[in-house]
Structure formats: C-alpha cells, structure tokens
Amino acid sequence: MYSEDDLIPLSSLQHILFCERQYALIHIEQVWEENLFTAEGRVLHERVDVEHRESRRLFRQEYSMAVRSLNYGLIGKCDLVEIYLAPGGTVAEAVPVEFKRGRNKEEDVDRVQLCAQALCLEEMLNITIGTGQLYYLQEHRRTTVNLDGALRAKTVELIARIRQLQSSGITPSAEYQKRRCDRCSLLEVCMPKSAGSGGKEVDRFIRSQVSAAREDLDQ
C-alpha cells in the first residue's frame, strides 16, 4: 500500500508511454509547455468539468470525479463515471469515460490512462470493471475499450517504470522521432535534434531555466 504522499498522477501514464523523456521533463523537472494540442485538450476538459449531471433512480453520472488507488499508488480525476446501482443502492457497475481531442489512436496512450482510472475505481467501489469508453472530439462518438489482462499488465508495467525513473531522478536523453516529436508540447525546450553530443547541454539549459523560474517564484 502506498501513502497519500507517494501517489502518481494518472496523467503521467500517458506521458511516459508517449515518451519517457517527456514524462521526466514534466513530472521530475517540472517543465510544462502548452501547445495547440495540449491547449485544445485542456479546454475540452474544462468544458467537461461544467457539463450537466444526469441522475436517475438507478443511474448516476459523475463528472470530474476524484479517484485514487493506494494499492497501485495512483491519483487523479475521471472526466466522467457512469454508475449503475443495484435496487438496494449499492454500486453494481461503473464505466469510466475519458474525453479526448482528435481521433482514436493506434498507440495505447489513452487506453492505458482509462485502465488506470478503472484500477482506482475498482478499489474505491469494490467492484470489477470490464470496459471503459473513450470519446474523441473529432469522431463525435464513444469507443468501448475492453480492460483485458494485456492492457492491465501494460498499465501496471508503466506504473513500475514511473517509480523506477522517479527514484533514479535521471531524465532520459532525447531521441528525435519525427512523428512523435513534431506533435510534442515540449519540442522547443527538449530540442531533440540536438541530442547526442548536445543533449547534455540541453539538459543543463533546461535545469537552469527551471531553477531560475523557481527562484522567481520564491521571491
């Protein structure tokens, strides 16, 4: 069991799956750059936060529901959880729904995040969750995701990798991959094309920027 002080934000799972360096820059070095993709995602989530709540006798919709798991050491929020109650009022079924900009992706980044949300909900509600749903803005429809053994194993593996990186405190060096890096919110600060001989200087530059920003905040 993890303590309250030792919980990993759910968002870090999609960051580490996208790129380990991006994870480390955001969650270890505390660098954050907003680009068009992240800005759209943020606005979408803010909109979800003010959505209406639907409630019927045996069905409830909870928007922006705070969740956590002490077994897996996770904390975060679900955009929406649809809860079905048994006649006695106990929770019979819950389905996490995550809202995303763009379209369904080949990579598991969104599915892993959904699975981690389900792990939290299972612990909190003492139920088993078989499926979750992803709603993509450009597709205007929900896609059902089976939370099967393979997806759960991958999610747990990523949680372990996050803890490994956290305890090492080392930011992996940059490796430029066009398809990935060109849509990365940290492209400007990461400078992956300067990787290799220049990578260490880039890391030093980022560290100096972060510590200068921290000093400003302390003043």
Ligand code: SF4
């Ligand atoms: S620019 Fe590329 S290497 Fe750098 S953090 Fe982003 S995805 Fe990773």
